[in-house]
Amino acid sequence: MKAVDMVFRSIVVSGTAGLLAACASAPPPAELVSARTAFERARSGEAGRRAPADLYDAQLALGRAEQAYLDDGRTDETRDLAYVAERRAQLAEARGRLLAAQSRERDARLQIEAIEDRQRIEAQQRLVGAEQRVEAERRARAATQSELTRERSARLDAEQRANAALESLRQMANVRQEEDRTIITLSGEVLFASGQATLLPIAQQRLDAVAQSLVDAGFESITVEGHTDSRGPFAQNEALSLHRAQAVRAYLVSRGLPADRVQAVGFGEVRPVAPNTSPEGRANNRRVELVVTPARGGAR
Amino acid sequence: MKVAIEIFGLSGALLLIASGCAGATVPVARMSSAQAAVRAAVEVGADRNARASLHLRLAREQLGLARSLARDGEEERATSMLRRAQMDAELALAITRQAEADERAANAASRARTVRAGAI
Incomplete structure (x- = not known):
């Protein structure tokens, strides 16, 4: 094959x-x-x-x-x-x-x-x-709005507190406004015995209310000014007015006002608010004035 | 076995030559197949493509020539002509489809460029 x-x-x-x-x-x-x-x-x-x-x-x-x-x-x-x-x-x-x-x-x-x-x-x-x-x-935006509302409410509250405090002060003392300062006048008859610089018990009650009002209203500083009538020696009146102002200051500080923003000054008889020729005029001149500079930016 | 096939092929060819292809006819199936290929090319739109239409025309001419050769008894030449017609028709169809695919690819590439440019 x-x-x-x-x-x-x-x-x-x-x-x-x-x-x-x-x-x-x-x-x-x-x-x-x-x-x-x-x-x-x-x-x-x-x-x-x-x-x-x-x-x-x-x-x-x-x-x-x-x-x-x-x-x-x-x-x-x-x-x-x-x-x-x-x-x-x-x-x-x-x-x-x-x-x-x-x-x-x-x-x-x-x-x-x-x-x-x-x-x-x-x-x-x-x-x-x-x-x-x-x-x-x-x-x-909501947070900002909420914050604004809170601030407005707080401001309103503070204003209301300040107004209420002022109203309260008006009921217990003579309150007047001079420029941006508030002047609270307390009668010396109510606060001290004649010729003394020791606060009367009733004065303490009234100062408690004043202190509370001042704390509520808030302030930058307070000057406590003591004044007398023209009876008695000049130097004695000056010393008495200072001691009375110091006594009021000490009491207010003891009620919670900050010591570094409250000072005391004695003017004696040199700043009368009425003639010293009548008993009423002299009574008006015997007085303690709280000159309150308000808190910056409103109440505090 | 391979040698046997070669011998058989050679013997067959010699026999065919000796007989002069007398009595051979153009296979009906081959004619039908070539005609079907032409129709398929026309259906895909070979007439509308320059290159494809050239081959389609060749296929048609060769079909006509094959019929004429068959009538004249030139069956072998007629069969060869049918082979040519078949190939030209198939080529016309393939060229048409290729052109369509080219166009689709170009359109897609153009759209991709546009989308890329828009994305920058």
Whole structure:
């Protein structure tokens, strides 16, 4: 069997060799040259990368055309096979380009989706941020409003306290306003025994109420001024007025007024408010005055 | 086995040549297949694409030529002409589809550029 194979093979090979020899001098037909060129172009282009099956078909077709050329030379069949081979190569090329275009389209769409997704997320984040800012501003406005309301209420309370304190003072003493100072006049008859600088018990009750009113109203400073009538020696009157002012100061401080903002001064008989010629006038001159400088910026 | 096939192919070819293809006819299936390929190319719009329409025209001419050759008894040439027509029709269709895909890809790329520009 093997020997028979060998014989037939030698016949085929010698026959093919004879045909090759016959064709070797004839140039390939234009169709075959075009088919070779088309195949090379397809192989090195997108078909080589993306359409291997089509390229393989083209290769087979070109192989058949080449074989026909080798076997038969420039025959119609060779030309037809070369024509088909060229078209196969062009077909592979077109399909490779089709797949490349589809790939480009897919990539572009993915890019668009990614950008649109990012834009959606960013827009959502901006919206959330804006909502948070609006909410924060609303809270801040509410807090400011609340603070303003509290301050207004506190101011109103302080004013009411100050007014009430002043009203209370008016009921127990002569109160008058001189420029920005409030002057509270307490009669010496009520506070001290004649010629004495010791507070009477009733004076203490009245001073308790005055001290409370002053604390409620608030003040910057108080000067306690002592005054006498003109009876008796001048120096004695001066000393008595100072001692009485000091006694009132000491009592007010003992009731909670700050010592560093309350001072005592004795004027003696030099600042009468009425003539010393009548008992009523002298009684009016014997007095203690509290000169109150109000707290800066209102009550405290 | 391979050697046997080669011998068979060679013998077949020799027999065909000896007989001069007398009595052979253009296969109906091949004719139908080529005509169907032309119709498919027309349906996808090969007429509207310059390159594709060229191959479509070649396919139609070759179909006509194949019919004429068949009438003249040139069945073998007619069959070859049908092969050519089939390939040109298929190529016309492939070129049309490729052009459409190119256009779609270009549109998508253009839109991507627009979206990118808008995102900056």
